Amino acid sequence: MSKAEEFQELRPLLFSIAYRMLGSVGEAEDAVQESWLRYDASPTEPASTKAFLAAVVTRLCLDVLKSARVRREQYVGTWFPEPLVKDPYQDPERAAELNDSISVAALLLLERLSPLERAVFVLREVFAFDFPEIASAVGRSAAACRQLAVRARGHMDEGRPRFETDGQARDKLAARFLAAFRDGDVGNLQALLAEDVRIASDSGGRAPQWGKTIVGARNVARLLAAISTGFGAIGGQVEARQINGQPGAIFKDRNGAVVNTWAIEILGGRVRAIDTVLNPEKLGHLGPVADAWAVVREAKLAR
Missing domain, CATH: 1.20.140 (Butyryl-CoA Dehydrogenase, subunit A; domain 3)
Structure with missing residues (x-):
């Protein structure tokens, strides 16, 4: 050889x-x-x-x-x-x-x-x-x-992380969660979230973000429903993909350019955490990268 x-x-x-x-x-x-x-x-x-x-x-x-x-x-x-x-x-x-x-x-x-x-x-x-x-x-x-x-x-x-050990159950719950997100249904979203769920974003100062980590099922569900409404209205796409070995998604604009990713942590039949990467410098290996600032502005107007 x-x-x-x-x-x-x-x-x-x-x-x-x-x-x-x-x-x-x-x-x-x-x-x-x-x-x-x-x-x-x-x-x-x-x-x-x-x-x-x-x-x-x-x-x-x-x-x-x-x-x-x-x-x-x-x-x-x-x-x-x-x-x-x-x-x-x-x-x-x-x-x-x-x-x-x-x-x-x-x-x-x-x-x-x-x-x-x-x-x-x-x-x-x-x-x-x-x-x-x-x-x-x-x-x-x-x-x-x-x-x-x-x-x-x-x-x-x-601090070893704990994850859902049943892969099929985990993937089914992730699919239900993404479907509820696409629908923008606050009630369905909240029902799938752990009470202490958190969502955090990495923008590196190069993309919009919602500030500090948001915690709690009600707060996170309302944020996700608001994001879904505007993003869907401008033709945004949410592709279910495995991210870092766990359920996740890649968000793309109407032209197929990458806006951000989600890595979804699931345990006990509930979503425990959502880690989202918006920093365009971290997304280029996934394909063409969208202008996240423009996407957010358009989504807010559409909402």
Whole structure:
């Protein structure tokens, strides 16, 4: 097998490692491409191509995280990861577990870890690399990596997100919820929301948003009904899609340009949270991006 063929076979794994570490589709793709350039330029044949490339992409991500911390601190408003429609790494036996590890809630927990803890957790707990491989990737001893793994696991377990375990029930409720949203029915919407439901938006200061996080079934239902009325009146489209391994939707204007995404968290037969990304810089990988300011103005006039 040629170098290029080996790399293409491992690309889904490399992207999945990088995305979990960085929370950015674009930065993850850049790290994967750079790992290919380094692999292609390497004069020696590694004992394990998988371990070599995983180590390279991990080191690249650690470098990116150094500057990402500063950018996160300066970010305007709520920060969410870039929405991911499909994780290219496939393992049918661990599909649910892998989906949970790219959920918005899980990625926000990973943000609390140090870069090294984050790298060790992703390699060990998500992708089951052994400690000598992890040690090579992060430049620490295997013993130190074990300690990092214990600390990271403890932090993650403290706030580990809980999701609906019955996939069919979850998807059915999400479909009912999106149908109620399209209808703009406050009563039906409120009946599907948990009492302490919250909705938050990430605009990065580059798109309109409704300010702080809104909490409570009544408040959220009224907001959603108002959004639905105006958005539907101007020909807006709501496409049900899986976002970050959970039920969600992509909102598009009448011309098919992306306005925003929803990631919907469901537990106990109710919607617990809606995380929406409006920042146009985080939506370009999904297709042409709409002018959200213009969409909101037109929707308000139509409402």
